[in-house]
Amino acid sequence: HEALTGLGEGDFVIVDGTLIATDRIKADEPYYSQKHKQHGMNVQVMAAPDGTPLWFSRALPGRTHDLTxxxxxxxxxxxxxxxILILADRAYQGAGATVRTPYYRHREQPEHYQQFNRDQARLRAxxxxxxxxxxxxxxxxxxRCSTRRVGTIVQAIHTLMTCGYSG
Incomplete structure (x- = not known):
């Protein structure tokens, strides 16, 4: 909610998830992402239309789907x-009325679907x-640290980025 201050009806944010790779063993199954074929932690990012990161989530196990x-x-x-409108990738399809995702690609997709996908990709870039x-x-x-610390590290990085530190 704090990240959305200053935004109102008609504004939009860009939401996506990313996998932060971790050094885990095969026994740590909840952290294994089938999509990326590696162990990691799922972090959701909310960004402003200009690309400024507004919010980073706490880390969840890597096998957690982005929509979940x-x-x-x-x-x-x-x-x-x-x-507030959310622009997201196909992983968020079925999320709700305020979430806009691209259309699935088909061989004979109508031109207006293709144009929508191009426009949305340009806005999400x-x-x-x-x-x-x-x-x-x-x-x-x-x-290489405990998976419980990944979320804390991500929050610390977000704080540093907000203060203008570039690393």
């Missing part, structure tokens, strides 16, 4: 109550900058 993580953190509900800023920190390239 967004619901667990209350992102979708918070944006719904404030009538600056939000990818928030992920790039997060992942540039060397400490997150392969985390």
């Amino acid at each position: 993580a967004a619901r667990a953190h209350g992102i979708i509900q918070a944006c719904l109550t404030r009538q 600056p939000g990818e900058r928030a992920f790039a800023q997060l992942k540039q920190w060397r400490i997150l390239r392969r985390t």
Whole structure:
């Protein structure tokens, strides 16, 4: 809710999840992401339209789906109550009325669907900058600490980024 201050009806945010790789063993199954084929922690990022990171979530086990993580953190509900539009990737399909995701690709997709997907990708592109800023920190390239500390590290990085520290 704090990240959404200053935003009102008609504004939009970019939401996406990313996997922070961890050094885990095979026995740590909840941390294994089938999609990325590695162990890690799922972190949700909310970014402003200009790419400024507004909020980083606490870390969840890597096998947590992005939509499940967004619901667990209350992102979708918070944006719904404030009538803020969310631009997201296909992982968030079915999230609700305020979430806009691209259409599935088909061989013979109508031109207006293709145009919508291109426009949405153009609007979401600056939000990818928030992920790039997060992942540039060397400490997150392969985390070797306890998985419980990853969320704390991400929050500390967000605080440093907010203060203008570039690492």
